[in-house]
Ligand SMILES: Nc1ncnc2c1ncn2[C@@H]1O[C@H](COP(=O)(O)OP(=O)(O)OP(=O)(O)O)[C@@H](O)[C@H]1O
Ligand SMILES: CC(C)(CO)[C@@H](O)C(=O)[O-]
């Protein structure tokens with residue numbers, strides 16, 4: 001496995017694969033890797049000749065009062081995990097390498113970036129779409145892997161790739177959870193013991209609403225009431241948002257079905273903001 005920190009070195013390292021027309025899988029991350037990331041890596045390894053993991057805490061997707069500085073980082077531990085999972089190249093540039101001067105060109109998916117998390121984090125998805133475009137231009141992957149945990153981000157990336165005719169195939173990977181249901185996330189390490197104890201209620205709320213849906217409930221207000229009441233029973237959690245949206249457009253739905261819908265939740269536990277999601281798909285399917 002090779003650790004690469006410059007754009008030119010990554011392009012050079014990928015030259016043999018490109019000459020051989022070998023498939024390149026890219027897993028973009030912000031590091032502090034966990035089993036959720038490694039499911040993306042394992043998928044990339046299974047489907048490509050070369051697997052690249054990028055580790056870059058992208059400053060342009062964090063707002064002024066967000067946790068860029070506090071975001072967990074441990075490159076040595078990340079490299080050990082990547083080595084153990086057979087990653088070929090780890091691309092871990094510093095901010096100066098990715099942004100040698102302030103950039104004036106931005107990518108933004110208009111219809112998907114200012115609602116839901118985009119309303120809570122103005123400019124976030126412009127930062128995400130722009131840095132992912134840079135990563136795609138640098139690595140020129142055959143496939144790129146993103147988690148369904150960041151459901152809105154995945155929708156933004158899919159729409160960007162479609163709109164800009166990018167040649168990369170986007171692969172969505174289901175959310176990986178702890179045994180108690182909490183979605184694995186780098187930010188979980190910042191939870192206090194009490195907050196960690198309370199955090200699984202996010203998943204419990206989603207599961208309770210999904211169970212009502214499976215029992216035939218199609219009324220959006222009732223499904224959201226189940227979600228919010230379950231989470232609201234946990235006093236140490238501040239619910240930021242709970243939405244039931246069309247999975248493709250992320251617009252609120254009046255009733256669920258037949259198009260797939262998704263429950264999206266954001267909550268604050270002390271200084272940590274966590275997100276989670278759960279899709280609701282009717283038997284009729286899409
Ligand atoms: N539990 C998980 N299951 C599936 N994919 C995940 C999971 N956690 C992260 N990912 C995916 O890994 C990629 C990198 O995410 P990132 O590095 O931001 O980690 P993270 O765990 O989402 O951290 P945080 O949410 O705290 O920023 C993203 O595509 C993300 O959706
Ligand atoms: C996709 C990504 C690596 C872009 O910085 C980040 O948003 C993330 O880790 O989800």
Ligand code: BAL
Nearest residue numbers: 030061062124150153
């Ligand atoms: N996966 C989350 C990326 C962020 O919070 O910036």
